[in-house]
């Protein structure tokens with residue numbers, strides 16, 4: 011596969027708490043797109059699901075036998091899922107090749123993930139999969155929330171905190187899908203996200219919660235997050251809201267291309283430059299030392315056969331540079347969120363004037 015960035019398919023990583031309706035959402039989205047003549051490419055990454063109710067183009071269960079993994083490595087159910095996903099991640103280049111073959115004819119690729127959300131979001135394999143996809147294709151996180159369970163303001167807040175932690179970890183454009191609106195309307199959630207006083211009033215009315223003060227403070231902190239995030243209400247049971255969801259995908263894809271991709275490339279370049287400058291500095295220092303007659307033997311041993319910073323000191327410094335890179339990435343990301351916030355504010359000011 012070539013290293014050039016692709017315009018399509020847009021990859022949707024569907025994440026959410028167990029029972030939020032991820033699989034039903036993927037099933038409905040697949041049929042919705044197929045009915046429009048735009049059948050998606052669907053990948054099941056849940057090794058432990060009994061059956062997949064949509065036509066999966068790639069199914070992790072065809073590659074890894076979850077029960078066998080549990081037996082062979084003497085693992086419990088969660089360990090079995092993590093290990094299965096790790097084993098699958100080692101073959102992810104094959105998934106990329108298959109995706110590449112279909113890229114001319116497929117607009118959307120959907121990835122259904124395990125119900126144990128942390129298996130994907132906090133495992134090395136989850137990061138590898140997300141980063142590999144995002145390096146080549148526009149990649150978005152679709153966070154499915156159970157609207158019925160989120161009528162309590164404190165439960166709603168817990169779910170949102172989880173969403174923030176995923177955004178922070180995966181650093182990709184994000185869409186929140188409030189699912190099951192055929193049972194309960196999602197208007198209350200939208201209101202809570204747009205108006206702090208409405209959320210505060212709901213907290214005051216909720217006599218069952220003991221940690222309302224924390225939820226109140228969190229709500230103020232999350233204000234920034236709410237402003238940068240797209241939220242759509244859907245029913246995976248009836249199909250309501252799916253056109254709105256596709257409109258949100260188009261906007262998030264533009265955001266990926268205009269903001270995330272250049273930022274990602276800038277940071278990679280920074281990292282590469284940092285490393286090569288450090289090497290250059292080190293070589294110059296060694297050369298000077300050698301010129302002054304000190305350590306010439308060492309210099310020759312290390313450099314005569316074309317080796318460079320493969321010694322321990324070089325590796326340590328590379329590790330330090332990686333850490334610096336992470337800090338820069340983190341700071342730039344915060345800056346990026348600030349800029350996003352300003353953009354959104356000026357947009358809404360323009361709209362209201």
Ligand SMILES: Nc1nc2c(ncn2[C@@H]2O[C@H](COP(=O)(O)OP(=O)(O)OP(=O)(O)O)[C@@H](O)[C@H]2O)c(=O)[nH]1
Pocket residue numbers: 026027028029030031032033034035059124125126189190191192193244245246247248
């Ligand atoms: N009424 C209604 N029920 C839904 C909707 N979406 C999902 N469900 C139901 O919610 C339950 C859980 O749905 P799943 O799609 O299995 O949820 P999941 O997130 O994939 O579950 P895990 O695989 O355990 O993580 C099932 O009984 C679904 O029928 C919806 O939009 N409306």
